[in-house]
Each structure stands twice: as C-alpha cells, then as structure tokens.
Amino acid sequence: MAVRTITVTPFEGQKPGTSGLRKKTRVFRQPHYLECFVQAIFQAIGGAEGKTFVLGGDGRFHNDQAVQVILRMAAGQGAVRVIVGQGGILSTPAASHLIRLNGTDGGIILSASHNPGGEEADFGIKFNMPNGGPAPEAVTDAIHVATQGVRAYSLFDGPAIDLDRLGTVTLGSMEVQIVDPVADYADLMESLFDFDAIRGLFQAGFRMRFDAMCAVTGPYAKGILEDRLGAAPGTVVHATPLPDFGGMHPDPNPTWAHELMAEMMGAEAPDFGAASDGDGDRNMVLGRGIYVSPSDSLAVLAANANLAPGYAKGLAGVARSMPTSAAVDRVAEALGIEAFETPTGWKFFGNLMDAGRVTLCGEESFGTGSDHVREKDGLWAVLLWLNILAARGESVEAIMAAHWARFGRNYYSRHDFEAIETTKADAMIADLRGRLADLPGLEVEGMTIAAADDFAYTDPVDGSVSRNQGVRVVFEGGSRIVLRLSGTGTEGATLRLYLERYAPGPDGLGLDPQEALGPMIRAAHEIAGIAGHTGRTAPDVVT
Ligand code: G6P
Ligand code: ZN
Numbered sequence: 001m002a003v004r005t006i007t008v009t010p011f012e013g014q015k016p017g018t019s020g021l022r023k024k025t026r027v028f029r030q031p032h033y034l035e036c037f038v039q040a041i042f043q044a045i046g047g048a049e050g051k052t053f054v055l056g057g058d059g060r061f062h063n064d065q066a067v068q069v070i071l072r073m074a075a076g077q078g079a080v081r082v083i084v085g086q087g088g089i090l091s092t093p094a095a096s097h098l099i100r101l102n103g104t105d106g107g108i109i110l111s112a113s114h115n116p117g118g119e120e121a122d123f124g125i126k127f128n129m130p131n132g133g134p135a136p137e138a139v140t141d142a143i144h145v146a147t148q149g150v151r152a153y154s155l156f157d158g159p160a161i162d163l164d165r166l167g168t169v170t171l172g173s174m175e176v177q178i179v180d181p182v183a184d185y186a187d188l189m190e191s192l193f194d195f196d197a198i199r200g201l202f203q204a205g206f207r208m209r210f211d212a213m214c215a216v217t218g219p220y221a222k223g224i225l226e227d228r229l230g231a232a233p234g235t236v237v238h239a240t241p242l243p244d245f246g247g248m249h250p251d252p253n254p255t256w257a258h259e260l261m262a263e264m265m266g267a268e269a270p271d272f273g274a275a276s277d278g279d280g281d282r283n284m285v286l287g288r289g290i291y292v293s294p295s296d297s298l299a300v301l302a303a304n305a306n307l308a309p310g311y312a313k314g315l316a317g318v319a320r321s322m323p324t325s326a327a328v329d330r331v332a333e334a335l336g337i338e339a340f341e342t343p344t345g346w347k348f349f350g351n352l353m354d355a356g357r358v359t360l361c362g363e364e365s366f367g368t369g370s371d372h373v374r375e376k377d378g379l380w381a382v383l384l385w386l387n388i389l390a391a392r393g394e395s396v397e398a399i400m401a402a403h404w405a406r407f408g409r410n411y412y413s414r415h416d417f418e419a420i421e422t423t424k425a426d427a428m429i430a431d432l433r434g435r436l437a438d439l440p441g442l443e444v445e446g447m448t449i450a451a452a453d454d455f456a457y458t459d460p461v462d463g464s465v466s467r468n469q470g471v472r473v474v475f476e477g478g479s480r481i482v483l484r485l486s487g488t489g490t491e492g493a494t495l496r497l498y499l500e501r502y503a504p505g506p507d508g509l510g511l512d513p514q515e516a517l518g519p520m521i522r523a524a525h526e527i528a529g530i531a532g533h534t535g536r537t538a539p540d541v542v543t
Contacts, residue, residue: 020126056090057110060117133374287396
C-alpha cells in the first residue's frame with residue numbers, strides 16, 4: 001500500500017459560508033468533491049505534514065465515509081496523528097474542546113449543523129483553528145482561493161479503519177486515536193458547574209425534558225443529565241443519533257422542536273425543557289408554559305453566571321451578534337463590564353475570547369457559549385441554566401419575570417422567509433441599501449426612523465474589517481429592524497428579519513412578542529418592500 005496522487009479539476013462554488021461549506025449531500029458525494037475541499041484546507045494552512053488534527057462529525061448521512069476519506073488524505077500527506085471520536089462522532093463543542101485539550105493544529109468537523117440530514121438533505125465540513133474556534137474569514141477566504149486551484153490530491157491507499165473500537169491504530173505512518181466522544185467533554189462540564197447542586201435538584205423531584213432530535217447530543221445529554229446528574233431515565237428523548245435524524249429537522253426552535261414546545265406548554269409540562277441541534281452547539285430552553293428567547297437567555301445567563309463555580313469570579317465581558325437583542329447589553333452595563341456587538345457568526349467571537357476580553361457570548365440563532373471552548377455549546381447553556389435554577393430555587397417563569405422587572409424587556413422576534421429566489425432576495429437587499437441614506441426622518445407606522453445603515457465591524461483585536469453584515473433601521477426610542485440574508489442555507493436565499501422593541505417597565509412587560517412587535521413588523525414590510533420583491537407576505541419560521 002502506498003500514497004497515491006489523483007489529478008482533478010477544481011469545483012466551482014466551494015466557498016465557505018457563515019459556518020463552513022454546506023451543500024446538498026449529493027453534491028458532496030460527487031467523486032473528488034470532498035477531497036478537493038479537504039485538499040484546499042490543507043493547502044490553506046500550509047500543508048498537513050507533521051500536524052495533528054481532531055476529526056469527527058454529527059453522524060449524519062455520509063459522515064462515516066467522509067471520515068475515512070479525510071483520514072486517508074491526512075495519512076497520505078504526512079499528518080502525525082488524528083484524534084477521532086468513536087464511530088466518527090463528535091459534537092461541535094466537544095471537537096472544539098478536544099482541539100484545545102490536546103493542543104492540536106486544528107480540527108475538521110463534519111456537519112451541516114441544524115440543517116436536515118440524509119441522502120437528499122444536507123452535508124457540511126468546516127475547519128477549526130488551534131484555538132478550537134471556527135476558521136476566521138482570512139482563513140476561509142484562503143481555503144476558497146485554494147479550492148479554485150486544486151489540481152491534485154494525494155492519499156494513503158489503506159484499508160478503512162474500524163472507528164468503533166477505542167484505542168490507537170496506525171494508517172501508514174499516521175496514528176489514529178479513537179476516543180470516547182463524551183468523556184472529556186463531560187469532565188469539562190463537571191469542572192464548570194455545581195453538579196452536586198443540580199443532582200440535588202433532580203433528587204428533590206425536579207423534572208426535565210431534553211429533546212436531542214435524533215442528533216449528536218443524545219449520548220452527551222444522556223451521559224451527563226441521566227448518568228452523572230441523576231435525571232430520571234427517559235429525560236432525554238430522541239437520544240439515538242441517526243443518519244437522517246429520524247426525519248427530524250434538528251433545529252431547536254419553536255417551529256422545528258414542536259414536540260417539546262407542545263409538552264412544555266401542556267398541562268403535564270415538566271419544570272424545564274431544552275433541545276439541541278444536529279451538531280450540539282445550539283440550544284433552546286423553556287420553562288413550564290414559557291419559551292425563553294435566545295437573546296433573553298443570554299442576558300439571564302450573563303446576569304446569573306456567577307452562581308456557577310466556573311464563573312464565580314465574574315465575567316470579563318460579553319459579546320452578542322448585531323441582530324441579537326440588546327438585553328445582554330443592559331446586564332453588562334449593570335455589571336460594569338464591556339459588551340461587544342459583532343457580525344453574525346461564532347467565528348467573530350474567537351479573537352475577543354482569546355484576548356480575554358469576553359467570557360460569555362451569544363446569538364439570536366440559539367447559540368450561547370463561553371470561553372471554555374471556542375464554539376457555541378448547547379448542553380453547556382442547558383447546564384448553566386440548571387445550575388442557576390438549582391442555586392436560585394425559582395422557576396424559569398419567576399426568573400424571567402424578575403429579570404424583566406430589573407432590566408426592562410427587549411421584545412424580540414425573528415421572521416424567516418425561506419427558499420426565496422436568490423436574484424429576488426439580492427435585488428431586495430440592493431434596493432434597500434440604495435435607499436438607506438433617504439430613510440432617516442421618514443415616518444412609518446407612526447414611528448420616525450432615526451438612523452439606517454449597513455453594519456460594518458472592525459475587530460478590536462486584529463483590526464480586520466467586515467462590511468455588509470446586515471441592514472439596520474433604528475426608530476426614535478430605540479426600536480429597530482434588521483434585515484440580512486442567511487449565510488447557512490443550501491437552497492435559494494433565506495431572508496432574516498429581526499425585530500426588537502424595548503419596554504422599560506414596570507407596565508407592559510407581559511405582552512405576546514408578536515403583538516408587541518406588530519408595528520415593527522408592518523414597518524419592516526413597508527420599508528423593505530418584501531412582498532413586492534419576493535411575493536412573500538408571511539414568514540415560514542418565527543422564533
Ligand atoms: C450558524 C453560525 C452562527 C449563526 C447561525 C445563523 O449556527 O454558527 O454563528 O448565527 O448559523 O447564521 P445565518 O447566516 O444563517 O443567519
Ligand atoms: Zn449547530
């Protein structure tokens with residue numbers, strides 16, 4: 001057996017989006033497609049020679065074969081060692097942790113996150129840096145450039161590795177270390193949170209439901225919640241990761257996690273509910289009869305993080321993506337710490353965490369995390385909530401009410417319009433951008449526009465600039481709408497419309513968000529001409 005070199009023609013469109021390269025599974029299964037992208041990753045990071053990587057994915061269809069291909073390529077190109085999750089499985093936060101724990105030269109994660117999996121659904125791949133975080137734009141751009149020039153790749157022509165057996169084997173001269181995907185991650189969680197207090201909560205009869213949506217967090221949630229923390233057996237449902245996620249759309253939001261929503265809003269609702277996504281980095285949390293919006297969740301976690309041992313010394317600072325509500329900014333102000341506003345994409349938090357400027361980060365897109373890894377982390381957020389619930393001894397509903405009474409409430413919602421024809425969506429955004437300068441002063445729905453711009457971000461650590469990150473229209477009084485096109489879809493364009501209105505209280509804190517945001521919704525449609533451009537009058541998903 002030897003190293004073989006295969007000549008190829010570059011593929012068009014291998015351009016990483018918000019979070020790596022995502023395409024239909026069938027696109028990835030074209031001969032040499034995955035290989036060309038992996039080759040571009042290796043080229044962009046100066047080759048695989050002498051390097052150590054972490055490798056794993058969320059177990060979706062094609063995960064197993066892709067892992068074998070990448071192992072053969074790494075072995076053929078001189079990598080020293082690859083740490084792989086058993087069965088080729090690693091949640092995204094667990095992969096990030098393994099990169100950091102083992103000081104590797106980075107890692108390759110196979111996932112299309114919350115997108116459905118299967119032969120006719122989606123697949124994805126991304127590279128994470130030695131700090132455990134998603135590659136920043138400079139690197140993803142370099143990968144994209146490299147994809148355009150790939151002419152050949154080499155691989156070690158060896159047998160498939162048995163990934164189910166723990167331990168170390170060799171492939172050519174490369175070591176393949178197959179590790180338990182859960183153990184190190186669970187230890188990390190145990191080091192951050194008061195497991196005794198949470199155990200006490202469950203012992204006292206606290207009931208929880210965790211919906212793993214047939215995706216990667218099943219074994220993690222069972223191992224931690226049921227085995228280590230003593231939650232009742234069966235607390236975790238849809239706990240077995242399946243290649244097609246059992247037909248579920250593993251996106252933890254009210255639309256796709258509707259089974260959990262129904263249970264939590266029902267008469268028999270447990271005290272706490274949570275769900276995670278395909279690769280385990282997103283979370284949705286609910287109390288009995290109450291949905292916690294991700295922006296509010298971030299704010300509550302920031303305000304109460306000191307109750308968990310891992311954060312007892314306080315937070316260095318917090319960061320949120322621009323479309324995320326400003327609820328956490330109010331907490332930061334009260335705590336006297338810095339608050340940063342970044343573009344959408346977890347990769348933008350990496351520098352701030354590496355520089356020690358922020359401890360907690362979050363996004364409206366159901367992502368919350370801290371500097372314990374460099375990815376957002378679904379189960380981490382759930383455990384921090386549990387720690388807070390145990391420490392405060394109050395219900396989710398009571399905690400939310402107290403939070404809003406103290407800080408005021410940022411009513412918030414996101415409306416998604418999916419699978420719009422790309423040309424129409426682009427035209428709508430271009431048209432809006434062209435009119436931004438004319439908007440201030442206009443009155444819409446009884447509100448006056450105070451400012452309008454296209455968000456640009458200068459990274460305070462490395463000075464890099466990212467432009468065109470979303471159009472924001474701010475009204476007098478601080479209410480705002482934000483529009484941007486998703487960077488994670490695989491079919492046409494998805495328009496995201498983000499709506500926010502601040503209510504200082506004490507009155508008017510208990511409204512239905514869609515009602516509280518009614519004028520903003522109408523104003524957004526009027527200002528952007530959504531129906532005229534796209535033919536859409538109502539969103540497909542509301543979060
Ligand atoms: C992924 C990224 C997040 C991002 C989300 C939505 O989960 O890791 O950082 O917020 O996608 O991105 P999109 O471009 O689809 O709005
Ligand atoms: Zn994800």
